Amino acid sequence: MNWPLETRQRVLAACREGRPYPETAARFGVPRGTVGYWVHADRQRRGETAPERASACPRCDGLPLDRRAYSYLLGQYLGDGHIVSKRKQHHLSVYCCDGWPGVMAETEAAMLAVMPGYRTGRRQRPGCTEVKSYTAHWKCLFPQHGPGMKHTRPIVLEPWQQEIAAEHPWPLIRGLIHSDGCRVTNWTTTTLADGSSRRYEYPRYLFTNKSDDIRRVYSDALDAVGVAWRVCRRGADPYHVSVARRASVALMDEHVGEKS
Incomplete structure (x- = not known):
């Protein structure tokens, strides 16, 4: 679609003011991806680089960690979760059966409680829904991440994870079940x-x-x-x-x- 130049200029002005992409997209009726592309092209034209996002990781930055929510999410990760970590793509995914919307909601709530500064999303898959949260810092919280299926490699909890499991065993059991x-x-x-x-x-x-x-x-x-x-x-x-x-x-x- 060919958007009016005035719309593009207003979108870029809003983003330069620090408005979030989703808010700007909703305000001007422009797709979220289009907003991101316009901002990227505008930065290239002006010779600017994207600002680095401040880290918000409990392990890297010493921020408080919701230990109960983490214990539940650890169970979900060990069962049906995996981390995608590439140069331009980092996210935690947990696959939830469509027949259990309550489990899906609890999983997403745990992601938001553990890493509140990062967005989540859902993607429909055959017979299930992929619940995702986007940040490279999930590798810090789940050091069991590695190549291959989990049952083909050792899975050992770190001492700090063992402390949380001992402190909150029931959420861990619930997540595993x-x-x-x-x-x-x-x-x-x-x-x-x-x-x-x-x-x-x-x-x-x-x-x-x-x-x-x-x-x-x-x-x-x-x-x-x-x-x-x-x-x-x-x-x-x-x-x-x-x-x-x-x-x-x-x-x-x-x-x-x-x-x-």
């Missing part, structure tokens, strides 16, 4: 003395992850809150961590519950 876990109802049948059978149902929580290290993070957190667990195997390999004892399921229901 919201990413790679579920609450299910199992059933079995019992044969009575008269030869008839009776169906018995019981709830349990399952956490499924190929990484021995990530399953250990989960089981250590369960130990910290007094939840009994056992490992279920898929073939010869440990695969699931199951919580099925009545008292332990009641604790999980109180602090985690079903996804929503």
Whole structure:
């Protein structure tokens, strides 16, 4: 679209005054990407460089960290999250099932609580939504970032992460369940003395992850809150961590519950 020169000049004037791109785009009815392109071209024409954005990282700058929100987000990252870090693109992504909008909202809220100075976004994917937050500093907060899938490399929490996990084990458990876990109802049948059978149902929580290290993070957190667990195997390999004892399921229901 060919925009009037007057519109372009007014947009550039607003941006030079320090107005945010989204606000300027909404004010003049110009797409956000077009505003960014105009500003970039204007800087090139005038021989200017883009101003460096002030860092706002709890690890780099010693800013306060919402430790409870971080513990939850750590669980989400270890399960369904990854970091994209390229020369011009840096973001944390967590993939959330479309059937659980509550989990999606809680994940985005945790991102904003942990890194309040940076924007978030959502992108629709087949069967799920990618919840994203944009800053290279996510690598500082999740030093487990690296090439390849998590179960193919060691995943070890740093001492400061271990302190947060010990301080807030339930948000960590909740984040792990919201990413790679579920609450299910199992059933079995019992044969009575008269030869008839009776169906018995019981709830349990399952956490499924190929990484021995990530399953250990989960089981250590369960130990910290007094939840009994056992490992279920898929073939010869440990695969699931199951919580099925009545008292332990009641604790999980109180602090985690079903996804929503």
